[in-house]
Amino acid sequence: MSTVKQFRYPAPPLYGDYARAAAGLALTGIPPLLVPLSAWVAVPMMLAAALFVVFGARTAQRHATVIEMDDKGITARGPLGGSISWEHLAQVRLNYYSTRRDRGLGWMQLKLKGAGSGETVRLESTLDGFDEIAERVADVARRKGIGMTETTISNFAALGIDADPQAGMDAAGVRTARWSR
Structure with missing residues (x-):
């Protein structure tokens, strides 16, 4: 029977990503809603706001994921x-x-x-x-x-990992050494 190891994304960096997403959304999404802007300015700002929404959603996805x-x-x-x-x-x-x-x-x-x-x-x-x-x-x-x-x-x-499939193999294709970290 194998032991299951669990891994998570650490919360403090994710909180920073949430803050960046919120700040970006506030700076790009609120002005077009409050101030009359030409379409040449409002559309790029709203597109940028959409990117910050996607970034925030991606951060939430990582926060909720357990490996x-x-x-x-x-x-x-x-x-x-x-x-x-x-x-x-x-x-x-x-x-x-x-x-x-x-x-x-x-x-x-x-x-x-x-x-x-x-x-x-x-x-x-x-x-x-x-x-x-x-x-x-x-x-x-x-x-x-x-x-x-x-x-x-x-x-x-x-990362200090030898992943070359040919490294460490003898003529019969058997691994002869394990990589070191």
């Missing part, structure tokens, strides 16, 4: 959740999104796709336990020989 991982697979419980068994894991992508030109600050997104069902689970690096999940996903992907892009392999390496 569960065990020996059988990974499940995102909550709005827009999904579930993928390790047996059916077919595609792994790990992307880095930078908020600065020097790529100094940013976040990673791990996207997992299952075979057959087409289920997708997306996780962001702000998730508590993201490194543990990424290590498990890389291990499963290596054992299954799931092909990954060079970008994905490089991003795993940035």
